[in-house]
Amino acid sequence: MVRVVARTLAEATRRVLGSRRRTGRGPAAAEPAQAGDAALAADLEAAIGADRVRSDAAARYLASRDASIYREGNAGPVCYPDSTADVVACVQVAARHGRAVSPRGAGTGLAGGAAPLGRPVVLSMTRMDKLLEIDVDNGVAWVQPGIVNLDLTRALAPHGVHYAPDPSSQAACTIGGNVANNSGGPHCLAYGVTSAHVLAVEVVLSDGSVVTLGDLSAEPVGYDLRGAFVGSEGMCGIATAVAVRLTPDPPAVRTMLLCFDDVSDAAATVSAIIADGIVPAAIEMMDQRCVRAVEDFAQAGYPEDAAAVLLVEVDGPAGGVSIASERIAGIARRYQAMSVRTAADEDERARLWKGRKSAFGAVANVMPDYYLHDTVVPRTRLVEVLESIYEIVDRYDLIVLNVFHAGDGNLHPILAYDSRVPGADERVHAAGREIITMSLDMGGALTGEHGIGVEKREHMSRMFSEVDLDQQARLRASFDPYCRMNPGKVLPSAHSCSDIAALRASDASGVWG
Numbered sequence: 001m002v003r004v005v006a007r008t009l010a011e012a013t014r015r016v017l018g019s020r021r022r023t024g025r026g027p028a029a030a031e032p033a034q035a036g037d038a039a040l041a042a043d044l045e046a047a048i049g050a051d052r053v054r055s056d057a058a059a060r061y062l063a064s065r066d067a068s069i070y071r072e073g074n075a076g077p078v079c080y081p082d083s084t085a086d087v088v089a090c091v092q093v094a095a096r097h098g099r100a101v102s103p104r105g106a107g108t109g110l111a112g113g114a115a116p117l118g119r120p121v122v123l124s125m126t127r128m129d130k131l132l133e134i135d136v137d138n139g140v141a142w143v144q145p146g147i148v149n150l151d152l153t154r155a156l157a158p159h160g161v162h163y164a165p166d167p168s169s170q171a172a173c174t175i176g177g178n179v180a181n182n183s184g185g186p187h188c189l190a191y192g193v194t195s196a197h198v199l200a201v202e203v204v205l206s207d208g209s210v211v212t213l214g215d216l217s218a219e220p221v222g223y224d225l226r227g228a229f230v231g232s233e234g235m236c237g238i239a240t241a242v243a244v245r246l247t248p249d250p251p252a253v254r255t256m257l258l259c260f261d262d263v264s265d266a267a268a269t270v271s272a273i274i275a276d277g278i279v280p281a282a283i284e285m286m287d288q289r290c291v292r293a294v295e296d297f298a299q300a301g302y303p304e305d306a307a308a309v310l311l312v313e314v315d316g317p318a319g320g321v322s323i324a325s326e327r328i329a330g331i332a333r334r335y336q337a338m339s340v341r342t343a344a345d346e347d348e349r350a351r352l353w354k355g356r357k358s359a360f361g362a363v364a365n366v367m368p369d370y371y372l373h374d375t376v377v378p379r380t381r382l383v384e385v386l387e388s389i390y391e392i393v394d395r396y397d398l399i400v401l402n403v404f405h406a407g408d409g410n411l412h413p414i415l416a417y418d419s420r421v422p423g424a425d426e427r428v429h430a431a432g433r434e435i436i437t438m439s440l441d442m443g444g445a446l447t448g449e450h451g452i453g454v455e456k457r458e459h460m461s462r463m464f465s466e467v468d469l470d471q472q473a474r475l476r477a478s479f480d481p482y483c484r485m486n487p488g489k490v491l492p493s494a495h496s497c498s499d500i501a502a503l504r505a506s507d508a509s510g511v512w513g
């Protein structure tokens, strides 16, 4: 019985989404505020102050999307809390009005995770951006979730420590968004992704209660609920404070640029470095089209005649760094590297990294639109996977720029296109689906770091069994039995029936029909 109802709702959802899907780049206007919103907004204003709540079309439009190509978000009133107490108040008001709540950070997510579904109250966490407390001796700092990743690391610099996970969006993305997406970054190869750097999280649950998950002791007792929360994409509660691990700055760092005239040699070098027992702090790879776009944009000093470049960084005690970099240079030469260059000083190192971190922005010089993919594949199959990606995009007559965290097999093929060309959107989506299928067939996973959001929600059943998905829905329900937190994300529609019921009730004329 449950299965029949779920399937019917899933079909209805697809039909409604299909009929509302827009093509092209034209902005989707925010839907008009609805009658119930006035009373809801008035209560929110009474709870946290009139200057902290906006219901106008511009604010709701801006809060309706993230950096993905998903354009169907529909925000209710947007709140800008200053404190945990404000968040609690907003959650309680929303609950009284039977409305869901969607938290958002900087909106740099690439899977539609922050796109609100069903006109929920949106909590924009960017005003909660303080570094609350630093304890260098114990290697921990408490921060508010809206602090920008790079601002945190800059604030820590005088203490000789940093926050290790460094997404390429770190100049904009927030720690709350990083926690929700369990974000990675170039230096996560050696240091681990966000989950390894979050010791505890203060969370506001959907009934307005405040809990702290995890603690600062070396061996916390009980279930690792902190671990369950990290990566839960805003569906288990709202992070209002985060205890992050501080990593000592390494005594020595060496950054190398390895250039190849064959992509396969570059990919094989990655596997050979790891097989040799070296774990660099980062191994990033870019193919020729990406290198040329980056040079055009950021003048990072990459050779445009190379078919692929590897940016490799080693850090640690000076002696070890020197030995590791010599071994890496030797491996690269064995795989026919055209050149092996070591950054001579901090300026050159910063320029090399600026090139890598501007790769997505640089695509704007190639085509007006891009669809950034994120799958992860076994590192040993990188060569085969790259060949398959080129074959797929050629078949769909698209342009691909490859840039990725090669060390951990996390691929980011960027499909560059012009959505004004009839049929381009469809070709991009079809190629994207094939890339996902191919990555899974190669033994990979749906996402390396950008999350599932709405973008890959319906692909979840390719990777997880019905039983797995039901258990995931139950875990989520143990945090949020009301399905009020960021509903409609991650779990395929057949496994989030109560989500859909909540969305339908709150938005009779909205996305869910």
Ligand SMILES: Cc1cc2nc3c(=O)[nH]c(=O)nc-3n(C[C@H](O)[C@H](O)[C@H](O)COP(=O)(O)OP(=O)(O)OC[C@H]3O[C@@H](n4cnc5c(N)ncnc54)[C@H](O)[C@@H]3O)c2cc1C
Binding pocket: 066, 067, 102, 103, 104, 105, 106, 107, 108, 109, 110, 113, 114, 125, 145, 166, 167, 168, 169, 172, 173, 174, 175, 176, 177, 178, 179, 180, 181, 182, 183, 184, 185, 186, 233, 234, 235, 237, 238, 239, 240, 360, 361, 449, 450, 486
């Ligand atoms: C150019 C570019 C480069 C990128 N590079 C990387 C990369 O190298 N590695 C990587 O992992 N990602 C990368 N990303 C993706 C993105 O930056 C990350 O997913 C980032 O963590 C999102 O942070 P945000 O503050 O923008 O969150 P948002 O996009 O606003 O939200 C992301 C998710 O977090 C939830 N959320 C936000 N705040 C909270 C909170 N306080 N409590 C609970 N849930 C919350 C939202 O509901 C949503 O589900 C990149 C994106 C861009 C545009």
